[in-house]
Amino acid sequence: MIDKYSILIVEDDYNTTQGLYNLFHCHYQVTVSKSGGNALRLLEKKFYDLILLDIDLPDISGVDVLRSLRNQRISSKVFILSSRSASQDKIRCLDMGANDYITKPFDSGELLSRIKAHLRTSDLPIICFGNTTLVPESMSVRTEDEALRLTPCEYLILNAMINASDYTIRRDKIIHLIDIHGIGIIDRTVDVHISRIRKKLQSIHSNLEIRSIRGYGYILGNR
Numbered sequence: 001m002i003d004k005y006s007i008l009i010v011e012d013d014y015n016t017t018q019g020l021y022n023l024f025h026c027h028y029q030v031t032v033s034k035s036g037g038n039a040l041r042l043l044e045k046k047f048y049d050l051i052l053l054d055i056d057l058p059d060i061s062g063v064d065v066l067r068s069l070r071n072q073r074i075s076s077k078v079f080i081l082s083s084r085s086a087s088q089d090k091i092r093c094l095d096m097g098a099n100d101y102i103t104k105p106f107d108s109g110e111l112l113s114r115i116k117a118h119l120r121t122s123d124l125p126i127i128c129f130g131n132t133t134l135v136p137e138s139m140s141v142r143t144e145d146e147a148l149r150l151t152p153c154e155y156l157i158l159n160a161m162i163n164a165s166d167y168t169i170r171r172d173k174i175i176h177l178i179d180i181h182g183i184g185i186i187d188r189t190v191d192v193h194i195s196r197i198r199k200k201l202q203s204i205h206s207n208l209e210i211r212s213i214r215g216y217g218y219i220l221g222n223r
Contacts, residue, residue: 005119006031008048010039010065011081012058016104020052023108024115036060040068048076049119053098055082055089063093070097070149075138077118081106095151099139129162130222132206145205153178153193154200161210161220170217194218 006029011017017032024030031048033039036057042048051069055062066078077099082089090101099118102111127134133142139155140147150158160177161169174190194210201208207223 005029005049006046007115008033008039008042008051008076010034010036010051010057010062011054012056013054016054016081019108023112027112034058036062036065039065043069043074043076047074050077050079050115052079052081055080055084055093063096066093066096066098079111079115079118094153097139097149097151099152127159127162129220130207132201132204132208134159134162141200141204141206143204143206146203148200148204150197150200151193154197157193158197158220161218164220167220168213168217169219172217174217 007024009017009020009024009030009032011020011032012034017034021030021032028049031042033042037059039051039053053062053065057065062080062082066080069076069078078097080093080098080101081104082101083104085103093101100114102114126136131143134140134155135142135147136155136159138149139152140149141158142148156177157169157174160174161167171190194212198210201210209221209223211219211221213219
């Protein structure tokens with residue numbers, strides 16, 4: 001049975017495109033684009049729930065397509081599919097707003113499971129804590145004053161804190177949480193992500209405060 005969700009595949013390699021189409025067309029509404037420029041034109045006319053985006057496209061790079069999507073505040077979930085496996089490539093795309101980064105060659109079953117998991121977040125309820133709202137669909141945090149988009153790491157961490165018992169979370173749990181989503185994180189960068197979340201919460205005048213617990217992790221509370 002075909003699901004309600006729509007997927008746009010942006011990939012110029014014929015074999016990869018056919019493999020992805022065959023994998024998804026029984027489950028979702030699938031559209032294929034062989035270039036970044038054509039993909040952007042399609043997105044002017046229709047919203048897609050998820051975009052599978054190759055980096056090395058024949059006209060404009062997938063990175064530029066991703067940047068354009070986020071600059072236009074298009075909230076489609078974006079999976080980068082690339083043969084580039086360097087950490088800096090992954091971090092760059094994820095910090096620009098990609099929801100996941102999958103290296104080629106990839107396992108079809110794992111890719112399908114990841115996509116199902118990400119699309120399920122579109123049906124999750126909006127979470128309110130204090131004067132702050134966490135919106136899963138747009139991966140954003142907002143108050144009455146304004147809203148800001150979170151990176152995938154920031155969203156996962158803040159969401160985990162809000163849903164944690166006593167709003168307390170260990171450092172090792174944060175590392176595990178990010179790792180199982182395929183993003184990858186090292187211990188010292190946890191503090192970097194926490195610092196960025198704090199700054200974003202302050203910039204939108206949120207009354208949420210993340211406090212460090214020495215030797216344990218972090219606790220979320222109200223100012």
